[in-house]
Amino acid sequence: MDWFPDLGGDTPQNKAHLTEKVNALSNADFSEGKFPVVVYAPSYQASSIENFALFEYLASNGFVVISSPSRGTDTRWLEGGTTKDMETQSRDVEFLLKEIHKYEYIDFDRIALMGFSFGGISNAITVMKNRKISALVSLDGTERYNYPVLEKSPYFDLDRFNIPYVHFAQKDIPEEVLTSDKIPAELNYKFQLYDSLKYSNAYSYKLHDLTHSHFGSIGVLFAYRDKRQDKSDDKIMASYKLLSQHTLQFLNATLKNEEKAREFIENSPDKNGISETLILKKMKKSGTKEFDYNDFKDLALNQGYRDLIPLYKTIVAKNPTFKPEAWMLNKLGVRLSFNAGKLEQGINVFLLGVHIYPEWANLYDSLALAYLYNQDHKNAITNFKKSLELDPENQHAIDRLKELQK
Template sequence: MIRVLLASFLTSFTVLASAQEAVPATGFAGLQRGPLAVGWKLVQQYDYARTYKGEADLVSGEPTRGERARPIQTQIWYPARAQGPAVTYADYVRTEASEDDFSRSPAELDAALAAARKDVAQRIGAAQAAQVLGQRMWARRDAAALAGKYPVVIYAPGVGGSGHDQADLGEYLASHGYVVIASRNLGTRTLMMDINLDGIDAQMRDIQFLIAYAQGLPYADVSRLAVAGWSWGGMANVFAAERDSRIRALVSFDGTREPEYTKRISPYRVTVPWLYIQRRPSIVSELARQGIDTSFSLLNVLKHADVYQMVMYPMQHVDFSAAALRIQRPGYFDEYSRAEVEQAYHWTVRYVLEFLNATVKQQASARAFLDRKPADNGVPRHMATIQRTAAQAGPLPTREGFAEALRLKGFDQAAGLYRELQARDSTFVLSEMDINTWGYALMERKGGLDDAIAMFQFGTGLYPDSFNLFDSLGEAFDNKHDTAAAIASYRRSLELNPKNANASARLARLTAVP
């Protein structure tokens, strides 16, 4: 009994001492912690709407055992009370071992961490590895969240990237009042991402899953939502923004270099502010050797998004992953030193914060920061450039854009507006059924009868041989008690389709002699 009590006392003392340990103000790459303490949670959950494992193991062929749903190991950084066990960088590395297998025991996780320590030591030396993995981070594990609700940032790693890939970014943003949520860049059926459309869909749906998860967090404000990502994740998040209008801002670290995929994104459905930070440019011959198609860039075809394109000259593609940058071999740094690359990473993270403050929190001071030259913000000269392309005004050639324009200008302007939008994008087409359904929806709204008539008239002008649209127009006029116009519409419908029983019955009623 005494031993148990003593062990309990020592454990409690250790946790308390850990909780009271001072948090360093300066983190990796010279990042300065914000005014808020940071909490970190690791949540192991499944997306039961999707399978991850088939009936047979893809390696051994043996029957699959255990849960087959898609595992989403979720890491969350959030504003918190300054209490709880301290987190070291090794704690983040340890999570890699359970990213697609939640059944692993603590001993197995410890063994995986030991193997990681050995690998890191072989790369950068034992002393440096001990310093990297032993780094005291800003976060405290499972700390109580601060009161209030904070904007949400969903982060998507690149191919093979872990959920902690941008732990420094997560901690930094959380210290400035954001909730950051990430999971591994997981393939459709295996740990590694599939480099194809299925892989894009898998990560995009992971982003959607995390958005839904954030909705249930009491401290998360999903009405102020941004997505960020590196490389493949920086492309998948654009696909997510195309489909989910709740996303208010985009951040990409050197992503969207796959035009065979990004050409599928409608430039009229990505309308949110976008910060794109890229590595130093390659010469044309290098791009050709890498097989990169330079004939198309999604960034250049977007017309209705406020786009900030930033170049960080000291950085190469992999440098945007803090997890990779931490353990780069000394010989990796050539033209730019480690200090210069880390400084560029520092400013990358700083610009992400200011961009989110400007677009998600609507801070005027952050907008002014973005509009200044980098050197005027303290960025070393010749390190970075930034260029803004302002969003064009005018309605979007989409159903939603058309509806918004009709609300502002009036439904009687539908024909002219439709021609204007089709001139911008010939693929924007409304079918007879689209217009007919729209007209009936308007007719069911209080005070929407005149707009319904205008919509049906637009439809009969666009599809003059549609007996159904003339029939619907007749019904709308009938509801308005405009008998003459209703009779004319029903007669035209019958001319186009003499077998239209509805028009015949309604016309007989309207023309019957009392």
């Protein structure tokens, strides 16, 4: 509590928590195997350990949890919850997504993001940029309350928000607080992101005994209580436990594919034995999105533009109508070929192109030129000849062959 003197840790009620027994073990042995990982983004200018109790709970149930503090772009301070602040925290999250690859016990195919308050909106923009994330947990995330900040990002794209998503919201803010704190009443009911999602299985909960600060361990245990709206400590603790249990069930369902957990997140609260006086739930199912060229590029990028022909065959098996335009593949191949260090990737794209379009002369011409830049004259000659065979008037191929066959 000495780390957070402004939270009110000197009250008798808060000090009493220090005598409570916990089940944490010192120097516990590591379990063997690979485990799903939860990357956490904290609230506005907050510590990386703000939700330590939830972290411990998830870790004890087989999840690796990694977190970093919330810091600004140019200094340690954020600038008021701007789009720039959101992008900065998103990049911090992506840094952690890279760092997890240093740990051999992490399963890189089972990654979730979790965030509280401003960390929630930062994670929302991250999933629109990064296709390696499998699920998103938001603990009263700001994406519910400040949607315009999200929309201003150049990465904003609802079609790319296509993973399971759960948002836990605070109880309705009472009229007295709305008036005295000049809070818009629509924050109690408006949730534009949830309403706008088309390709995500989305779950929205409202916990009737929690206010905003109680979605973090530090807030639950040590923050001052607002007598205008906060419930009793017992109710807050019980509801935070409920929040933790629902978070675990969602992650078990989405990252571990556990059947009982899937049933739990699909059930209504009363079917799970939970009174609706404690929690309110709504959910929506994902629509079907047609696989398109951007989806293909994301998958190709994720595997470093290697093995593109097997990738294409796998895609077509699931999406028989998908066929990228020849000019699109040619443009992508040219861009990669002229990008430092990515010539081989460009060649792979051209090879896919001639596989799909064996009669398209320009693709062979581009492939030949890429081989030429790679000092592979034999393959360059072969493909310039193929291009000329398909288009006898291709002057570029004629000129190049004269140079190569001197």
